[in-house]
Amino acid sequence: MSRAAPIDRYPWVLIGLLWVASFLNAADRSILVATMPQIRDEFGLSATQLALVNSVFFWVYAFAAFASGRIGDATRRSRVIAYGLVFWSVATGAMSLALGFGMLLAVRATVALGESTYYPSATALIGDWHGDRMRSRALSLHQTGLFAGAGIGALAAGLIADRFGWRMPFLVFAGFGIVWAVVLVRFLRDRAASAPKDEVAAADDPFRVILRTPAALILCGVFFLANGASTGVMVWAPTFAHDLLGLDLTGSALLGSATINLAGFLSVPIGGVIADLLRRRFVLGRFHTLAIGLSIAGLCLLPLIVATTASAVALVLIASSIGKGLFDGCIYAAMHDIVPPAARATAVGLMTTLGFIGAGLSPLLVAGVSGTFGLAAGMTSLAIAYFCAVLVIVAMGRLVRRAIDARVV
Structure with missing residues (x-):
């Protein structure tokens, strides 16, 4: 067998290794969403307190992600x-030790870090x-x-919590994560030819490269709007289903989380294929895909305000997702189009920072609106963020062309 064969296969082996890590990354943060009704009842939390437990995760994640990106470069x-x-x-396992609101906040922040x-x-x-x-x-x-992690994780957490209480899912997923980390240490490797130090001179800091690329900064703003909107829907959908339809935790996780993530799971690869095909034909192909996706997400979210049955709620959530x-199928590749390889981790870190600031704000926004107009209205209002993001993508076309022309892919 040729010695080159393993090298040729490794890029796809890498995807498999990281797919499981991505699954766990999403699953661990989704446990709380699935178990919120039990946690709310045990500690007597208000809607605002529940939103804060979710929001602190996104805010800590947001500011830590930029530093993580710098470390990754x-x-x-x-x-x-x-x-x-x-x-x-x-840290996920430690969530099971929480005794009240303050400890929930502290441990949730540690998970985010x-x-x-x-x-x-x-x-x-x-x-x-x-x-x-x-x-x-x-x-x-x-x-x-x-998407698989968020959907299956929430569903599994609901099933486990219905039988053993809300603390048990945190312990189960923590164990899986530690086992997989051992696998990554053994098999995950860097590509030496693409080492960051070979791509950007020491004097040309990756952050400075990004600051000199307006399209990259604006794309971070797009992610702020899009991620904020989708997270607001994701956080509140299981509770919305639970309260509107009287479902147990398993049923509310299935309707309010698994549907969203199944739709995302199936559509993300399609977005990637469409974006690659359009990129070969048009310089802005991936950005066109971003705009198309968010247009569909915003338009399909609007009917949620009048949805009163399980089938109607599921249809709205699936279509919007x-x-x-x-959008999610090509957002990272779009950023890679406009920044050099050695600045990509920093760029994604900055984009994640802004995206998760938006994710931290949107649950609070929904909670505030729902206090006056109801939870359905609060969630539906997030369509405005999707539409604003589409307008920004359309307006930034010239800057994207300039950024792509300025670098060698």
Whole structure:
């Protein structure tokens, strides 16, 4: 057998290794969403307190992600990923020890600190191993792990919590994470030819490269709007289903979380394929895909305000999530189009920072609106953020062309 064969296969082995890590990254954060009704009842939490427990995760994640991206551009990305998985898995297990609102906030923030290490380095590592022609598809295939983890994780958490209480799912998923971290330490590796130090001179800091690229900064703003909108829906959908339809935790997780993530799981690879095909025909192909996806997400979310049956709620959530999945299938590849390889982890870290600031604000926005107009109205109002993001993408076309022309892919 040729010695080159394992090297040729490794880019796709890498996707498999990171897919499981992405699954766990999303599953661990979704446990809380699935078990919120039990936690609310045990500790007597208000809607605002529940929103804060979710929001503190996104705010800590947001500011830590930028630092994680900087680390990922300065050191071995494979080790940042593996050791980060150990950290957030231990923190996830510690959630089971929470005795009240304050401890929930503190431990949830610690989980966020660990999880923030993953996406900046993981997406950059995939970009190192996959060229421009296949990059959207590789990244979108990896991204399906996020949707699978969020959907299956929430469903499994609901099933376990219905039988053993809300603390048990945190312990179960923590154990899986530690086991997989051992696998990553053994098999995950960096591509030496794409080492960050070979791409950007020491005097040309990756952050400065991004600051000189207006399209990259604006794309971070787009992610702020899109991720904020989708997270607001994701956080409140299980509770919305639970309260509107009187479902147990398993049923509310199935309707309010698994449907969203199944739709995303199926549509993200399609978004990657469409984006790669359009990119070959048009310089702005991936950005066209972003705009199409968010347009669908916003339009399909609007009917939620009048949905009163399980089938109607499921249809709205699935349709909107398909649009968001098209966006997610190429957002990282779009950023890779406009920044050099050695600045990609920092760029994704900055984008994640803004995206998760939006994710932290949107549950509070929904809680505030729902206090006056109801939860359905609060969730539906997030369509405005999708539409604003589409307008920004359309307006930034000239800047994107300039950024792509300025670098060698």
